[in-house]
Amino acid sequence: xxxxxxxxxxxxxxxxxxxxxxxxxxxxxxxxxxxxxxxxxxxxxxxxxxxxxxxxxxxxxxxxxxxxxxxxxxxxxxxxxxxxxxxxxxxxxxxxxxxxxxxxxxxxxxxxxxxxxxxxxxxxxxxxxxxxxxxxxxxxxxxxxxxxxxxxxxxxxxxxxxxxxxxxxxxxxxxxxxxxxxxxxxxxxxxxxxxxx
Numbered sequence: 408x409x410x411x412x413x414x415x416x417x418x419x420x421x422x423x424x425x426x427x428x429x430x431x432x433x434x435x436x437x438x439x440x441x442x443x444x445x446x447x448x449x450x451x452x453x454x455x456x457x458x459x460x461x462x463x464x465x466x467x468x469x470x471x472x473x474x475x476x477x478x479x480x481x482x483x484x485x486x487x488x489x490x491x492x493x494x495x496x497x498x499x500x501x502x503x504x505x506x507x508x509x510x511x512x513x514x515x516x517x518x519x520x521x522x523x524x525x526x527x528x529x530x531x532x533x534x535x536x537x538x539x540x541x542x543x544x545x546x547x548x549x550x551x552x553x554x555x556x557x558x559x560x561x562x563x564x565x566x567x568x569x570x571x572x573x574x575x576x577x578x579x580x581x582x583x584x585x586x587x588x589x590x591x592x593x594x595x596x597x598x599x600x601x602x603x604x
Contacts, residue, residue: 455479456562460600462489462578465512468597474576476562476602483560483571485540487553489578489598492545498583498593499553501538502575505601512596515575517589521568528585529557538574539591542583576600 456478462471472489487499503516518526519538527535537559545551561569581594 458562458602460603462487462576462598462600463507464491464597465507465510465599466580466595466597468580468595470578470598472598474600476560476571478560478562482556482558483562484556485554487551487576487578489545489551489553490549492549492551492578492597493580494545494547494549496542496544496582497551497597498542498579498581498591499540500536500577500579500583500590500593501540501571501602502577505573505575505603507575507599507601512575512577512599515577515596515599515601519571519574520589526585526587526589526591531585537568539583539585541585571602574602576602 457475459473459475461473464470469491470489471491472487474485474487477484477486501519503519504514506514506516508514518536520526520536522537524534524536526539527533529535529539529541540553540555543551543553559569560571563572564570576599577596578598579593579595580597581592583591583593585591
């Protein structure tokens with residue numbers, strides 16, 4: 408009888424110990440799942456939006472290329488790779504609409520200027536358009552790479568003062584002088600693309 412009681416007590420001790428181990432393993436598994444969920448949430452909050460489109464020649468030019476806009480951590484970066492340019496400086500701007508239907512690119516309207524500022528160099532205290540990207544230099548072979556980044560744009564956020572969707576990108580034959588109103592006297596529109604998602 409004593410042996411039976413001892414065996415029962417021993418089995419109860421083993422069962423209690425096993426339950427503690429199972430509970431410990433369950434808690435560890437639960438912590439791992441919670442950690443995984445937190446990491447997944449953080450990754451979702453760091454979503455990256457990218458749109459790419461092709462520039463098409465306008466005004467009897469041969470200027471074309473690819474433009475990429477990427478939004479990450481509240482900042483939009485633009486990269487343009489262009490060919491067919493004449494050597495030297497050219498202007499690039501974001502214009503009001505994504506309509507590149509006209510032969511001279513004028514269907515895109517004027518510079519994108521949702522805050523009704525005067526035209527100027529990006530960041531100027533006197534004011535500047537949200538589309539006033541500025542000038543870039545083409546090599547002797549007619550190629551150019553343009554990079555620009557700002558937290559004053561967004562892609563598809565719905566804020567009319569920041570959202571670049573539905574706008575047009577225009578490359579000009581000439582240089583933006585940053586003073587002539589309303590467009591910087593940058594000359595003919597030689598390449599165009601619409602920013603469409």
